[in-house]
Amino acid sequence: MKLTGKVAMIIGGTSGLGEATSKRFAEEGAHVIVAGRDREAGDRIVRDITDQGGRAVFAELDVTDADSVKRAVRKAADTCGTIDILYNGAGIHDGYKDVTETDEELFDKLMAVNVKGAFLVTKEIMPIFLKKGRGTIINIGSQSTFVAGAGGSTYVTSKHAIAGFTKQLSYDFGQKGIKVNLIAPGFIDTPMTEGIDDSRLKDIPAGRAGKPEEIAAAALFLASDESDYMQGSEMKVDGGWTVGR
Ligand code: NAD
Numbered sequence: 001m002k003l004t005g006k007v008a009m010i011i012g013g014t015s016g017l018g019e020a021t022s023k024r025f026a027e028e029g030a031h032v033i034v035a036g037r038d039r040e041a042g043d044r045i046v047r048d049i050t051d052q053g054g055r056a057v058f059a060e061l062d063v064t065d066a067d068s069v070k071r072a073v074r075k076a077a078d079t080c081g082t083i084d085i086l087y088n089g090a091g092i093h094d095g096y097k098d099v100t101e102t103d104e105e106l107f108d109k110l111m112a113v114n115v116k117g118a119f120l121v122t123k124e125i126m127p128i129f130l131k132k133g134r135g136t137i138i139n140i141g142s143q144s145t146f147v148a149g150a151g152g153s154t155y156v157t158s159k160h161a162i163a164g165f166t167k168q169l170s171y172d173f174g175q176k177g178i179k180v181n182l183i184a185p186g187f188i189d190t191p192m193t194e195g196i197d198d199s200r201l202k203d204i205p206a207g208r209a210g211k212p213e214e215i216a217a218a219a220l221f222l223a224s225d226e227s228d229y230m231q232g233s234e235m236k237v238d239g240g241w242t243v244g245r
Contacts, residue, residue, distance in 0.1 A: 002224040004029035007080040009073070011063060011121055012090035014041040016190030017140065020212035021087055021219045026054030028220060033076040033083070035059040036090070063090045063117025064109075073124040082132070085223045086125050088118040088162075089140040093192055097152035107154050114158035118165060126173070133177040138222045139166045141184040143241045145234060150187070150241070159184075163234055170232030181222045181230050185215045186238025206239025 008025045012018035014036035026032045026049040034042045034049075034056055042058035049056040057079055061072035077083050092113045094106060118139060129135025144151045144159035151159070163182055170180040187198055188210040201209055218237045221227050236242060 001029040002220060002226070003085070006084040006223070007031045007033065007082055008085035008087065008223065009033040009035055009059070009076055009083050009121075009125065010087045010089065011035050011061075011117070012140075013087075014038040014045060016192060017185065017188060017212050017215045018087070018089040019045055020216040021089065022056065023049060023054075024213065024216035024220055025085075025223065026056055027052070028224075030085070030223075031055040031057075031080050033057055033059050033080060035061050035072060035076070037062055061121075063121060064112040066120050069117075069120045069124050073121070073128075077128060083125055083128050084132075084134070085136045085138070086121065087138045087140075087219060087223075088121060089138075090114075090117050091140060091158075091192070094152040094155040097154070099153045102152065102154055110154045111158055111161075114155070115161045115165070118162060122165075122169065126178070129178050130173070130176060135178045136223055137166075137169060137178065137180040138219050139163075139180070139182045141166075141182045141234060143184060143186050143236075143238050145182065145184045146236075146242050166234070167232045174231045179222075179228065179230065180232060181227070182234045183215060183218050183222065184234050184236045184238060184242075186210055186236070186241035188212060188215060200241075203244075204239045204241045205243065208239065210237065210239055 008030040013022040013034035046056040059072040142159040144156040166182040
């Protein structure tokens with residue numbers, strides 16, 4: 001039970017990697033705030049957790065909307081007493097569109113979810129962390145944080161940007177007790193990758209796609225005290241996707 005007594009807000013918790021992380025954190029004793037847009041999925045995940053004896057609540061939010069983020073964070077902190085861990089996992093993909101195929105609307109929408117969303121949520125939660133002198137942030141990057149080709153031009157740009165955000169947060173707030181790191185998942189079986197038959201998978205050292213639970217395990221490590229000397233780091237959990245490219 002590595003997270004007993006901790007409150008974890010899982011942004012993008014209603015599906016894929018966020019769902020697996022919500023469930024794993026609850027198993028480890030955290031009070032989990034499953035945050036996202038999909039109330040039906042959120043309620044189902046909360047039920048799954050509480051049926052297993054865990055603690056969880058759903059928080060409805062759209063990460064691109066500052067008011068919605070503000071309301072959700074305040075309500076969640078009131079309901080759970082505080083927030084100790086923020087997992088910034090909301091994200092959308094651009095369908096591998098290159099710059100000529102990308103219109104301004106797609107660019108703005110993707111950057112609003114993948115980059116501005118993390119900014120808005122972090123901005124809202126940081127004062128809670130600073131007041132306590134302690135807090136943990138886990139941002140979700142991608143193999144696209146390091147290399148081209150696992151997304152189109154906007155997705156890859158956004159996942160590089162989130163690494164910069166991670167570093168600067170760590171630089172600004174590390175000495176104030178805030179631990180900030182990034183996980184860079186490879187190709188993981190989730191709704192985001194459904195239907196994508198990526199022939200490159202057979203070339204990677206692991207020879208297969210990853211499972212959401214394998215990202216949740218990495219998130220647990222970064223959320224727990226065992227990673228307390230990690231700051232601003234980029235943890236690859238990609239089956240070796242990026243080593244030979
Ligand atoms: P997913 O589609 O299952 O999950 C994405 C989550 O983001 C969903 O819960 C969705 O509701 C939420 N979301 C999207 N827009 C939102 C908004 N405006 N407000 C609130 N929530 C919003 O996909 P996933 O694979 O679990 O992706 C999770 C994260 O992992 C993303 O940041 C993605 O870029 C990243 N990632 C995934 C993979 C992969 O192979 N699956 C690889 C690298 C990185």
